Amino acid sequence: xxxxxxxxxARRPHNRAMNVSRHPPADSCPCGRPASYxxxxxxxxxxxxxxxxxxxxxxxxxxxVRRDAGYLLRTWHASTRPPALPLDEPAGARTLWLGLDxxxxxxxxxxxxxxxxxxxxxxxxGSTVRMQEHSRFVRxxxxxxxxxxx
Numbered sequence: 467x468x469x470x471x472x473x474x475x476a477r478r479p480h481n482r483a484m485n486v487s488r489h490p491p492a493d494s495c496p497c498g499r500p501a502s503y504x505x506x507x508x509x510x511x512x513x514x515x516x517x518x519x520x521x522x523x524x525x526x527x528x529x530x531v532r533r534d535a536g537y538l539l540r541t542w543h544a545s546t547r548p549p550a551l552p553l554d555e556p557a558g559a560r561t562l563w564l565g566l567d568x569x570x571x572x573x574x575x576x577x578x579x580x581x582x583x584x585x586x587x588x589x590x591x592g593s594t595v596r597m598q599e600h601s602r603f604v605r606x607x608x609x610x611x612x613x614x615x616x
Contacts, residue, residue: 497524498529498566511537515610519579519603522572522610527585531563543604543611562588569598577605580616 476552495506502508506565509529516522522541529537535551555561564586571581589595602613 495524496528496563497566498525503525503528515608516541518571518583519573519605519610520568521528522599522612523565523581523583523604524568526612527563527566527583530561539610541610542614543606546612546614559590564588564594574602579603579605579610 485538493502493504493509495503496503499508507525507614508520510516510525511532511534512531516525526538526541529535529541530553533553537551538551539547566586566616567584569582569584571579573579581604583600584596585595585596586594599615601615604613605611
């Protein structure tokens, strides 16, 4: 694995297997899959149900990128969903999502799954932050929902 140097001299791994361009086409999906937004997460944001937990997690990441709080709340399980999700930060403190890597996705039961991922973001003009999360999902009535992080 090759390492790249970040903005402040910090070193970070470069995963050749992902083969993700640092400058994807303007219509590419933010989730990192090699498809346009319309053919990937855009269809879930428009109302189609995600076929599996990983697709739901990727579409939720894309919703954060696009500041679609409505989608995030609709796909959050009712037992853990917050009453509101404000994503309208002031311009100088706005979150800029930089990339997503899915580390692991697994079914853990007939209607349960887990996805572990790493997302990179920057708030305002600050340094890049890496967030790693292990998320749980549940399927009810044929639709997947984000449950929580463990």
